[in-house]
Amino acid sequence: MEAPFPVEPVQRVEDSGDERRLVAGVLAKDRKATAEFVDRCSDWLYPFLRRRLLPRSELLEDLLQEVLLAAWEGLAGFRSDASLRTWVLGIARHKVEEYYRKRLRGAETVGEDESADEVAIMPLFDQELDRAAQQDQVQKVLSNLPETYALALIWRYRDEKSVREMAELTGKTEKAMERLLARARGSFRKRWSDAQP
Amino acid sequence: MPSPDLEKQFFALLAEGGAAREGAPSSMKARLYSRLIHKQQESGPLASLDASVESGHKICVFEKLVQIAPIGEPAKSPFFCQVCHARVLAEHFDNPPIYWRNCPYVRFRES
Numbered sequence: 001m002e003a004p005f006p007v008e009p010v011q012r013v014e015d016s017g018d019e020r021r022l023v024a025g026v027l028a029k030d031r032k033a034t035a036e037f038v039d040r041c042s043d044w045l046y047p048f049l050r051r052r053l054l055p056r057s058e059l060l061e062d063l064l065q066e067v068l069l070a071a072w073e074g075l076a077g078f079r080s081d082a083s084l085r086t087w088v089l090g091i092a093r094h095k096v097e098e099y100y101r102k103r104l105r106g107a108e109t110v111g112e113d114e115s116a117d118e119v120a121i122m123p124l125f126d127q128e129l130d131r132a133a134q135q136d137q138v139q140k141v142l143s144n145l146p147e148t149y150a151l152a153l154i155w156r157y158r159d160e161k162s163v164r165e166m167a168e169l170t171g172k173t174e175k176a177m178e179r180l181l182a183r184a185r186g187s188f189r190k191r192w193s194d195a196q197p
Numbered sequence: 198m199p200s201p202d203l204e205k206q207f208f209a210l211l212a213e214g215g216a217a218r219e220g221a222p223s224s225m226k227a228r229l230y231s232r233l234i235h236k237q238q239e240s241g242p243l244a245s246l247d248a249s250v251e252s253g254h255k256i257c258v259f260e261k262l263v264q265i266a267p268i269g270e271p272a273k274s275p276f277f278c279q280v281c282h283a284r285v286l287a288e289h290f291d292n293p294p295i296y297w298r299n300c301p302y303v304r305f306r307e308s
Binding site: 030031034035065072138157 | 203237242249256
């Protein structure tokens with residue numbers, strides 16, 4: 001359907017003066033500035049969070065809202081020595097870590113796939129799948145894994161967190177974190193090969 | 198410790214997380230905007246429409262009607278979108294049939 005009149009293109013000048021004005025507007029509870037703030041922040045946050053939460057995408061909107069509200073509540077403390085984007089993504093990183101930490105803290109074993117450890121001989125990942133098909137399969141396998149396994153793998157390999165950092169953040173020993181990751185990898189590889197035709 | 202090859206394989210396989218450049222769906226932005234506005238209202242009224250206009254923002258036709266109405270300043274501060282069909286449509290559909298110029302919900306669809 002055509003718009004009955006031309007819709008004005010959205011201007012996105014992201015210099016620091018522009019950001020200062022935007023922040024001042026949001027703090028003054030200007031509804032139009034708030035719309036601009038939500039528009040910009042959502043576009044920065046959505047891919048960032050999606051990448052770290054997939055396949056648990058049902059959590060995306062809740063976490064995005066949590067980050068936005070935290071950003072709004074902390075906005076008075078925003079100093080434009082970093083860009084607004086960097087600042088907001090910093091909050092998001094913190095929230096994601098908090099989420100991973102909570103979910104993994106209590107996880108020792110999940111009571112299944114105990115045999116799926118790395119001494120088992122598993123076939124290597126199929127090299128012949130094209131990139132898109134491979135990514136599809138990665139998401140499918142991740143979504144079928146127990147949540148703690150999926151989160152541990154995403155945190156380690158997608159977010160590139162070191163085992164030591166993961167251990168510190170969850171209050172586990174490095175050895176316990178290694179064990180969790182080993183089980184997660186074993187479970188992933190088993191499901192991956194089960195999914196092969 | 199896993200073998201370096203196995204580590205490499207997992208990094209390569211999991212590094213890509215889908216459409217990383219994709220922006221947020223407009224219906225999600227619409228819902229988030231409404232919630233943030235409600236949150237702002239918890240600590241007092243929003244800035245008036247006059248203040249928005251003075252800051253260089255443009256307002257939609259309905260807001261314009263309120264702005265020029267002979268009513269006091271406090272009556273110009275509520276979140277008028279709360280009773281607007283554009284908000285309802287925008288919160289439920291990603292490409293809602295709304296075209297009001299300077300409507301924030303249209304903006305989400307266009308961005």
